[in-house]
Amino acid sequence: MQNFAGLFYRYFLSVFSISYSLILLGWSQDISSVEGIRESPLQNRESPLQNPESPLQNREFGYKKGMVVAAHPLASDAGLAMLQKGGNAVDAAVATAFVISVVEPFSAGIGGGGFLLLREANSGDIRALDFRERSPLAATRDMYLDENGQVIPRASLDGHLAVGVPGTVAGLYEVHQKYGQLPWATVVAQAISWANDGFPVGEYFVYSAEQRREVLLKNPAARAIFTKDGEIHAVGDRLVQPDLGKTLQQIAANWQSFYTGEIAQAIADDMAKNGGLITLADLKAYQPIWREPVCGLVLELRVCSMPPPSSGGVHLLQILNIITAKPANDSETIQSWAWQDPKALHLLAGAMQIAYADRSLYLGDPDFVTVPVQEIISPIYGQQRRQEIDLGRARSQTEVKPVDEATLKRLQAGESENTTHLTVVDQDRNVVSLTFTVNGNFGAGVVTPGTGILLNNEMDDFAIAPLVPNLFGLVGDDANAIAPKKTPLSSMTPTIVTKPQEGDRFFMAVGSPGGSTIITTVLQLILNVAVYDQDANGAVSAPRIHHQWLPDKLWIETGTDGGEFDSGTLAALENLGYSLDLRDTWGNANLIIQTKDGFLDGAADPRREGAARGF
Incomplete structure (x- = not known):
């Protein structure tokens, strides 16, 4: 029906x-x-x-x-x-x-x-x-708490x-x-x-x-x-x-x-x-x-995205660094497996857990708090966190912790399902x-x-109380507490990708709505194109996964035009220890790719009613 x-x-x-x-x-x-x-x-x-x-x-x-x-x-x-x-x-x-x-x-x-x-x-x-x-000038840290310190529903x-x-x-x-x-x-x-x-x-x-x-x-x-x-x-x-x-x-x-x-x-x-x-x-x-965008070199691409007060660019690059790192005891990276291989999905999910744990503690408005951007997007840090992921089993939420401040200091030396995105490329x-x-x-x-x-209703994107989830289930702490004229933390991840080895030519622009799933949606579209050689329509149509540390569930998208994860893949993920949460579609991504010969390939997400227009 x-x-x-x-x-x-x-x-x-x-x-x-x-x-x-x-x-x-x-x-x-x-x-x-x-x-x-x-x-x-x-x-x-x-x-x-x-x-x-x-x-x-x-x-x-x-x-x-x-x-x-x-x-x-x-x-x-x-x-x-x-x-x-x-x-x-x-x-x-x-x-x-x-x-x-x-x-x-x-x-x-x-x-x-x-x-x-x-x-x-x-x-x-x-x-x-x-x-x-x-936030308005009259905003206060506890404005959504009652006299007993409880959140007002x-x-x-x-x-x-x-x-x-x-x-x-x-x-x-x-x-x-x-x-x-x-x-x-x-x-x-x-x-x-x-x-x-x-x-x-x-x-x-x-x-x-x-x-x-x-x-x-x-x-x-x-x-x-x-x-x-x-x-x-x-x-x-x-x-x-x-x-x-x-x-x-x-x-x-x-x-x-x-x-x-x-x-x-x-x-x-x-x-x-x-x-x-x-x-x-x-x-x-x-x-x-x-603001200065956050940029990093990964997969022979220059990936640039939004800096804080968006968490999008920071954690997009962090996850990319983790999944492409080669730990000393294991040479396998995201490129080692075919598209939708359970091990690839496991590595992705493990990196997502780490990133969202760090997000809960460190990300906020840089005009109010010090956000360790360069430390979190450091390839060295990505290598360190990759060591934690055991390809033989999933880790529970209690095993995945935000990085401690001492580690970050050592490295200093070396967004509902709503929202919308648009992408434009001119002549x-x-x-x-x-x-x-x-x-x-x-x-x-x-x-x-x-x-x-x-x-x-953007005030909900602040941490209205420590570790109290917002509309999208995301938690935060003092870094994202309410203060006058402060900007709430976001997951929005508008991203532009270029190819340094080809004169830094424009390669791809991508983004999506979807609250807490925005970062992982943009991540998977980039991988679908750059690693798995999909065209724009294939990349945006494919089913997605998502893990945000809390709640401790691996979301599995169902009912997409791009097919579904097969039962063998889901069984393999469950055997690794994941608690799967099968969900209807999320996000409404779109992207434009430029081919080597200069043609534009654009697609809107078939999950909604968007459209690509070119000439």
């Missing part, structure tokens, strides 16, 4: 996508002559871009001029339209993100925040932008007190004003159109809304948008968001209206009336932060890998009246 429903939904989505692509084509013709294209540091063009048609599917291959892959077809279309108008990867990424804010509000939006990795084609430099939400998840200061608008404007070519109003325009004209809601939209029905119904503004007289919209219903359209028009005219103007005042007023902490001072003080091979979020399904379930802005 589920398979039939899935096939029907894909057919249904295709019909609506085709219809709206025709609408989009008409809209594009209206602005096909764009005034005011400006110089950009990314610009390196000899001829204008062309406008060939692109088929509607989750995978694109064989294009050289540009590609966009995002979690919704309408968002991918918006990004492609920017490339076809002479924009670059940044223009396309910003347009795509704004449309996602309209058509996937349950996963990401202007009421949230995120991280971005950018590769400049001219220099080859990779830059990282942190536009993650921050759901206080960090639902309602106004759960909201962090949003960073999406500031982050998108920051990267656009530095690197974009098209006018700001142009890259926001398609999002305005979809908000005002409406779009057909999809299956996952409905599923997500049903999961948060109670919370959405409690907030009058959210109820008015996301339900019809208290009933969740059905698949195919047109969702029109005029308040959000008006807000986006204000942002297109002046982005600062979100932080100092009418929009900011509306957010602050609603917070004051409903027990939230965000004030005008919080909004005015918000600034995105350019010049500028690359954007961008992950942003409102945290849980529909964030805090709070819409600021009159604005259409759905706000995040």
